[in-house]
Amino acid sequence: MQSRLLIINCPSDYFVQVPIGTFGLCDYLSQKNILAKILNLSLYSDTEVDGILEHYLELFRPTHIGLILHWQETAEGFLWVGEYIKSRFRHLKIISGGFTAGYFGKNLLERCWFLDYVIKGDPEKPLELLLGGADLPEVPNLIYRDITEIHSNEVSYSIDQETLSRISFCELTYLYEHELYIRAVEEKLGFSLFIGRGCKFHCDYCGGSRGSFKQHSGREKPVVRTIDSVIADLKRLKEFTRKIYICYENDRGYIKALFESMKEERTLVKIFQLNYGAWQLFDEEFLELYKDLFIFDRDHPPLFELSPEVFDDESRKKIKHPNVTYSIKELKDNLYTINHYLGDSVKVSLFFSRYHDTHKTYNDMKKEIICIFRLTHDLFCNNLNTKVHYDHLSTDVASRYWESYVEHPEDFDTLMSATRKLKAQEQYSFPASNLCIYIPETLSEEEIFRCELLISILKILENHFYELFHILFQCLDELTGELIEEIITEEYTKRPGNVFTTLNDYELLNFVKLKIAQKESLLSRIPFIEDLTSLCTKKAMCQRRPHPYKGLYQASQPRLNLAFISVNDHDYLDLHNFLKKLKKEGPDKSTPEKTVFIFLADEILSMSYITYRSTLKKFENGFPLDDYYVLMKKKGIFDIPYHKDLIAKLFKNDVLY
DSSP states (O other): OOOEEEEEEOOOSSOOOOOTHHHHHHHHHHHTTOEEEEEEGGGSOHHHHHHHHHHHHHHHOOSEEEEEOOSGGGHHHHHHHHHHHHHHOTTOEEEEESHHHHHHHHHHHHHOTTOOEEEOSOOHHHHHHHHTTOOGGGSTTEEEEOSSOEEEOOOOOOOOHHHHHHSOSOOGGGBTTHHHHHHHHHTTTOEEOOOEEOOSOOOTTOTTSHHHHHHHHOOOSOEEOOHHHHHHHHHHHTTTOSEEEEOOOSOHHHHHHHHHHHHHSGGGTTOOEEEEEESSOOOHHHHHHHHHHSOOOSSSOOEEEEEEEOSSHHHHHHHHOGGGOOOHHHHHHHHHHHHHHHGGGSEEEEEEEEOOTTOOSHHHHHHHHHHHHHHHHHHHHTTOOEEEEEEEOOOOTTSHHHHHHSSSTTOHHHHHHHHHHHHHTOSOSSOOSSOOOOOOTTSOHHHHHHHHHHHHHHHHHHHHOHHHHHHHHHHHTTHHHHHHHHHIIIIITTOSSOHHHHOOHHHHHHHHHHHHHHOHHHHTTOTTHHHHHHHHHHHHHHHTSOOOOOOOOOOSSOOBOGGGEEEESSOTTSHHHHHHHHHHHOGGGOOOOOEEEEEOSSOEEEEEHHHHHHTGGGGTTOOOHHHHHHHHHHHTOSOHHHHHHHHHHHHHTTSBO
């Protein structure tokens, strides 16, 4: 019987992407007259997965199943699918591949009863031979079991440029329900464009680095496709999607040459929106090419990603090594360059992570934390369309960190134990977003607690009370960290239970207000703290209120609902201008500009108190609508259609009743 391979991307709650090499593998096998299809179970809900899997097993009738095990995100799904299939279809041979499968190799076969084969490294030729019926000892890169033991063949096959360039990585019809997949990836960064395999860089934390590739794939050096082959794939891809992602940059010169070739192919100009993951800073030639070649959507601008990982320049050199690094000053200068060429047409995301072995003391960590959040403030003040992310380090298998700091690194149980603890949030008292396996032993539990709480509190302020967040850094600078540290010491360190699950936004806001009010040295820097925090409280409460009824009825003598009105000494919500005013005048000499804020369901209206007093204030104790319109006409304050539209909007948002 002719072999038929069904490759399954195992279900995951948060990893919908099919490793892009899978499409190329199907195309390679197709050229060898071996039928292969892809089923992406991550596209379906938990209640659908069983039925979907049964349906496509019946429809395709495979002889072999390929289970993708590529990073920890799919590890639990890998076990479930393997056990599910083997318990029902004992005759099916199950193969696994991917970075994680290759790394654990023999141990994976020892641990997983359902698994028949593992392919370490490039799978094209090994699968061609295996599915073609070759003797198992003759199949390169293959790990397999017989009756008595597990055998590991030599990893002697790595795909070459010529072969890599003859196959397509953009033929989406190999994937069942590829339209559903395209919709899913377009909600994120788009379809990944395959450039090559391997990495010339050697970042300590990365499972896709040069040394890691040698560990899990036996690859000694990178291989890239010819530019012509990538161009051919782009021509195919435009029939499926117009949103693509590139995150492969061993050689920026190669990428710019690709862009030049795309410009020569006029059918590829202004066709795609490109999200771009960069290893290096952006030069002017790249930005010019990007501006000429790709499309922009102001409602959903494309994204540039940069990963400095740590703020401290010397630490970055140590973990990334000097050949792929840059200083924070150079990074900030580059953000200005991007802004000069592209303005708000693109967004930039900066990715920092914790914990690294360059930050071994609490003071190291505290300095790092404050510097990263202060950078967020600096970028905002300079109108740079940049988002700073600060997450737990994703410690991938085969990275130097994994090899150096994890007990039993080559045991698949190590990964599964950490994955399940993460899923249940059992390993740490603080919320963790990835495996977070490495934390320097030089940090005590109390110091880790303080680091995590400092970060959590600053994130609450940034996300929920961002006016206060930026004003704190504008007026207090590094004293912001000391302020939060004092609050942690006095209010949280001795609190029973899990502090992270009981953090209350409003309580925290009150602590900040009281701490500043109690200290003359701080109050002199933010004398308006009471007024500011009262606005923050009302804004947060109004934004979380139930959606208004939006009735069309208008009372003849309406009243203002003062729960949705805030009168303040300054226009804090015009934040950029308010920060400039603070910088120019100083906080203690800043002239009050009494402002009224009206909280609607989807927006906040603001007006000077003088205007409010002459207009809407009439409704505080009830006022006839007809008399209001007559009065406005008499005073000549705006025109009557303006007031009627405003009144209708206030009724629809329960501000007038």
